[in-house]
Amino acid sequence: MKRIVYSIGIISIVCLFLSACNPIMDAVMSDLPGLYINDNVMPVDWSKKTFTITDGFQWLQRHAQSNTRYTMRLAHSENVNPIDISSCLGKAENVSITITAPETKDISLQVAHAMYIDNFSRGSIFTVGSEHGNANTLILDGNITIKGTNNRDSLIRVEKTGTLIMRGNVRITGNNTNAKGGGVYLNGGAFFLENGTISKNIAAVGGGVYVEEGIFKRTGGTISGNNCFYSDATFNDLYISGIE
Numbered sequence: 001m002k003r004i005v006y007s008i009g010i011i012s013i014v015c016l017f018l019s020a021c022n023p024i025m026d027a028v029m030s031d032l033p034g035l036y037i038n039d040n041v042m043p044v045d046w047s048k049k050t051f052t053i054t055d056g057f058q059w060l061q062r063h064a065q066s067n068t069r070y071t072m073r074l075a076h077s078e079n080v081n082p083i084d085i086s087s088c089l090g091k092a093e094n095v096s097i098t099i100t101a102p103e104t105k106d107i108s109l110q111v112a113h114a115m116y117i118d119n120f121s122r123g124s125i126f127t128v129g130s131e132h133g134n135a136n137t138l139i140l141d142g143n144i145t146i147k148g149t150n151n152r153d154s155l156i157r158v159e160k161t162g163t164l165i166m167r168g169n170v171r172i173t174g175n176n177t178n179a180k181g182g183g184v185y186l187n188g189g190a191f192f193l194e195n196g197t198i199s200k201n202i203a204a205v206g207g208g209v210y211v212e213e214g215i216f217k218r219t220g221g222t223i224s225g226n227n228c229f230y231s232d233a234t235f236n237d238l239y240i241s242g243i244e
Contacts, residue, residue, distance in 0.1 A: 033075035035059055037068060053080055053099070053109070057088045064092040066134075071098040074144070075105065079112040082123060085138060086130040086161070093134030100142035103169065110147040111155070123152035123177075129162020129189045136161065140196070141168040148175025148182070148201070155201070158214065160188030166221060170196035177203050180239075181210030182226060190215035198237075199225040206239030213241065 034046035035056040044059065056072040064070070089095050101107040111125045125146060128138045138156075140146070148155045155175045158164045164184065166172075172183040182201030184191060186209065198208045199222070207226030209216070223237045 033073050036071045036073070039069065039071060050076060052076070052078055053083070054078075057083055057085075060097075061088045061090065064089045064095055066091075066093045066095065068092070069096045069098070071100065074099065074101045074107045074142075077106075077108040077110075079110050080125055081112050082125060082127070084127045084130075085136055086127070086133040086159075089134065089136055091134065093136075095134075096137040096139065098139040098141055099144065100140075100168070101144050103143050106143055106145070108145045108147055110149075123148075124154055124157040124185075126155075127157045127159065127162075128164050129159040131160055131188075133161050135163070137163040137165065139165040139167065140170045143169045145171045145173060147173060148177070153177060153179050154181040154183065154185035154203070154210070156184045158184065158186045158189045158191055160214070162189040164189070164191045165194065166192070166196045167194045168196060172196070172198045173200045175201045175203070178229065179203060180205050180212070182207045182228075183223075184209045186211045186214045186216055188212070188214045190217070193218040193221040193223075195220045197221065198223045201226045203228055204230050206235055206237075208237040209239070211238070211240040216240070 032047065033051040034042050034044070036042055043063065053072060053074070060070065085097065109125060111123055126138055129136060146155050154177065155172055156164060175182045179185070180203060182203035183198040191214070201207050203210065205228050207228040208223040226237045228236050
């Protein structure tokens, strides 16, 4: 491994030549918005622009490495085009991405436009994992609201190689879809609900959460006030396939 250090004033930029030269800037994990690697390294000085989720995933598309934790700290609400996390990460596997915001801010993420994935129209703000791709994990934490309106899909889809973890004061709300699972659709993989709220969503079946298959474990949080079009009101909030 070849290591080259450039000194610019009091900042040292270290380039580690693996497959490409990637400048890294040391930073202490704080409330500063931006993308961090393994909790304490900021690869780009985001202070010179307004950091967005799109910035973070575009950087990951070019630089993501396997077996690495990434954290995106947000400071502004955004309209977000649907993000297929597996496609962004490419060949990188066992990647964990935490999206968080300070409790002092109320950050809202709303779907901007639907997109086509595998010839299907997808309006999910996040698609975690895939049918056959590498494993990845999305952790939602802090004071964040994931919002929908008249969407074509669940707000979050979890496929077979994906894991979704919901913590903090996260809210998944306001989606109206004729698909399964207005808030979260679990199609394999795993969904761990540790805290937060899934409410005021409407779907064909399972207004809050629809579990097609996979692991769903709830140790906290609330799923309430959701509705569905085509099934018994018993399944307004949570529908688990195979349970009548």
